[in-house]
Amino acid sequence: MTCRILALETSCDETSAAVVEDGRRILSNVVSSQMDTHKRFGGVVPEVASRKHVETITRIMEASLEEAGVQLKDLSAVAVTQGPGLVGSLLVGVVAAKALALSHGLPFIGVHHIAGHIYANRLSGELHFPLIALVVSGGHTEIIHMEADGSFRRLGQTRDDAVGEAYDKVARALSLPYPGGPHVDRLALEADGEIPMPRAWLEPDSYDFSFSGLKSAVLNALNQAAMRKETLDPAHVAKGFQQSVIDVLTVKALRAVKETGAEQLVVAGGVAANRGLRTSLEEACSREGIRLAIPPLALCTDNAAMIAAAAYLKWERKSFTALDMKADPMLSL
Numbered sequence: 001m002t003c004r005i006l007a008l009e010t011s012c013d014e015t016s017a018a019v020v021e022d023g024r025r026i027l028s029n030v031v032s033s034q035m036d037t038h039k040r041f042g043g044v045v046p047e048v049a050s051r052k053h054v055e056t057i058t059r060i061m062e063a064s065l066e067e068a069g070v071q072l073k074d075l076s077a078v079a080v081t082q083g084p085g086l087v088g089s090l091l092v093g094v095v096a097a098k099a100l101a102l103s104h105g106l107p108f109i110g111v112h113h114i115a116g117h118i119y120a121n122r123l124s125g126e127l128h129f130p131l132i133a134l135v136v137s138g139g140h141t142e143i144i145h146m147e148a149d150g151s152f153r154r155l156g157q158t159r160d161d162a163v164g165e166a167y168d169k170v171a172r173a174l175s176l177p178y179p180g181g182p183h184v185d186r187l188a189l190e191a192d193g194e195i196p197m198p199r200a201w202l203e204p205d206s207y208d209f210s211f212s213g214l215k216s217a218v219l220n221a222l223n224q225a226a227m228r229k230e231t232l233d234p235a236h237v238a239k240g241f242q243q244s245v246i247d248v249l250t251v252k253a254l255r256a257v258k259e260t261g262a263e264q265l266v267v268a269g270g271v272a273a274n275r276g277l278r279t280s281l282e283e284a285c286s287r288e289g290i291r292l293a294i295p296p297l298a299l300c301t302d303n304a305a306m307i308a309a310a311a312y313l314k315w316e317r318k319s320f321t322a323l324d325m326k327a328d329p330m331l332s333l
């Protein structure tokens with residue numbers, strides 16, 4: 001029997017709906033970004049995000065069904081991001097998905113946002129267990145060991161800023177638009193020089209990360225230059241920052257693969273779109289003979305197809321979610 005899941009994702013500032021067939025084939029993946037709205041505030045304003053989701057969710061859901069050529073009666077389940085994320089934003093998706101499931105008698109499936117990011121890799125390839133997932137997004141920086149589908153053991157995480165958050169703060173200091181990650185990435189790739197920045201390795205056996213010291217080093221370099229009435233080349237700053245991030249992420253992820261004897265390194269989250277990071281991981285994995293999976297760019301940042309991909313595993317096991325489920329901004333994996 002063909003399984004068609006309609007998924008909704010509204011955890012932050014993207015309103016997205018997707019229809020995915022048998023957990024792999026994307027029939028539609030509509031993403032409406034609120035970026036232009038939040039840009040003028042230099043970051044996501046939760047109150048505004050939530051209201052925007054309310055305004056767009058129905059239209060996005062309809063567009064996704066229409067693009068997929070699927071009617072509500074053809075669906076096998078409705079899935080939604082339960083958390084983590086902004087509570088007001090999560091609520092909009094959860095309420096919409098519940099209403100749809102209830103009114104059409106469809107199974108309802110709640111999905112963890114990070115599981116979605118990881119399973120985005122199933123939409124473009126195979127997962128080989130046991131694996132190490134390097135999760136790098138605006139809210140998370142984690143190394144996760146997965147023995148099998150649905151089993152997540154966290155080996156390390158950031159002790160302060162998430163890597164995407166550090167990108168966005170550095171971008172702001174360089175007067176680049178929000179979200180800053182792609183702009184810092186572009187500048188770093190164009191740079192003809194680099195201002196060296198520190199690397200936070202932490203304890204030798206630790207899989208944790210820390211990016212706040214690096215962020216402060218960037219801000220200090222910019223402030224000190226301003227006091228000397230000099231301006232630093234933003235591309236050189238971007239390159240120094242990006243190189244520090246990439247080195248630490250690459251070394252720790254590869255060490256986790258080797259130490260756990262994993263079959264594959266899987267990369268997930270918005271920062272997986274970073275071209276410098278992709279190249280560094282590709283080179284390191286090919287040198288070490290490690291199998292690597294990174295989603296195509298459009299599936300790295302928040303989208304509902306990844307939520308449908310993760311929901312499919314639960315659908316196969318008939319592991320459905322009760323309709324009294326609550327959006328959980330702190331949901332653990």
Ligand code: KG4
Pocket residue numbers: 012136137138139140163164165167168179180181182185269270271272273274275300301302
């Ligand atoms: O996964 P995501 O879409 O949302 C969260 O779940 O947080 O990630 C968004 C983050 C933002 O911080 C954004 O600046 C960053 O991913 N990002 C990038 C790139 N594209 C998006 N960071 C570095 N380089 C990129 N090319």
Ligand code: ZN
Pocket residue numbers: 113117137138269270301302
């Ligand atoms: Zn995300």
